[in-house]
Amino acid sequence: MPDNSDLTSAPAEPSLQEQIAAYQREFQDLDPQVEQVVSALQRVNRRMNVAYGRQTATLGVSNAEWEVLKALVLSGEPYRLGPGDLAKRLGLTPAAMTHRIDRMAGEGLVTRERDENNRVRVIVELTHEGREKWLEAMRMASVFEEDLLQDLSAEERGLLGELLARVLRRVEEDQPDAGGRLTDLD
């Protein structure tokens, strides 16, 4: 008669409040206000990434590919960047960019050609199809993002954006080098 009454019982994800309480229990020197900001930030970001992944998947574009499209579009006309730049902006190694561009060029989302003025350089350029894919993804993302903030008034949204921008300014001037790999993390 298997009993396992308490060792195998509570699997579910803890709520934010439970998580903060657990931190307090296990590590006393912790400001609960700070921890609430950090934990909530991480959890919201994680949910966003999951949602983006589901949406882009319906377009036949991976999340990784969407990132490349985004960087190219945001660079503005003529939607060209080098592999090195792209790698820096996405926070991954040049080697990884080489392979990503291979795939995306094969799918017709970008083109890759050598710069004729400087044959060491390579130019990655967004195709029309790539731009269309990005626009479709953005349409879906903007709906999701609007929904995300639905419980906040316009004033609260502005306040939240301003507070986050101030935090960002702090951390960006503390360690100005954007570089640094990141693998996962919630």
Add this chain to the structure above:
Amino acid sequence: MPDNSDLTSAPAEPSLQEQIAAYQREFQDLDPQVEQVVSALQRVNRRMNVAYGRQTATLGVSNAEWEVLKALVLSGEPYRLGPGDLAKRLGLTPAAMTHRIDRMAGEGLVTRERDENNRVRVIVELTHEGREKWLEAMRMASVFEEDLLQDLSAEERGLLGELLARVLRRVEEDQPDAGGRLTDLD
């Protein structure tokens, strides 16, 4: 005479304001307030992950391993969870957990044993060394987190935490299943 005056000139990372302006330029149907919240959130989160990675690396613990330690500690005494639970909490597949636990058991951070009451189950338990590593990492992380919010008053911190918690509540009840892989993304 190589010229390349404008094609190879501007590589640097755009600022938050520049990024939002680029979004407006490329995609008109976008609420700049919403986009500021989303973009700032993503960028802060990314910087945090890079910072955590650097800190844990100095302890000889990878970011991925730190995540496992965190889940075990927050589960409370006796610091035991199954691979399946861990996988769910960290948002990765059971197969990945098997390998992570292999490594971490080899390093003495956790132990792995079969549950004698139900031999299908496996119990992963934090070792004393694992708990010490987590505490060291937390000491460093709490200093960083405190610094992150240094420009905000206590009142502003509370407000930020509350607004984020409300956003989190919204997204968690919208899609209640925490599951969902995530690979990278900024």
Add this chain to the structure above:
DNA sequence: CCTGAAGACTTCAACAGTAAAGTTCGAAGC
């Protein structure tokens, strides 16, 4: 010119993650 140094990308080997198939044990029915 020719050589050396530096830059930009690519290639290679090792490693971490996913998806799907495989294994083992426990529980329910006949």
Add this chain to the structure above:
DNA sequence: GCTTCGAACTTTACTGTTGAAGTCTTCAGG
């Protein structure tokens, strides 16, 4: 009590990323 089903973990094959080494081009001197 034998069989079947399902749960929990592991194994296998493959994809994607890293870090280091390699290639090719440009630039600066001798």
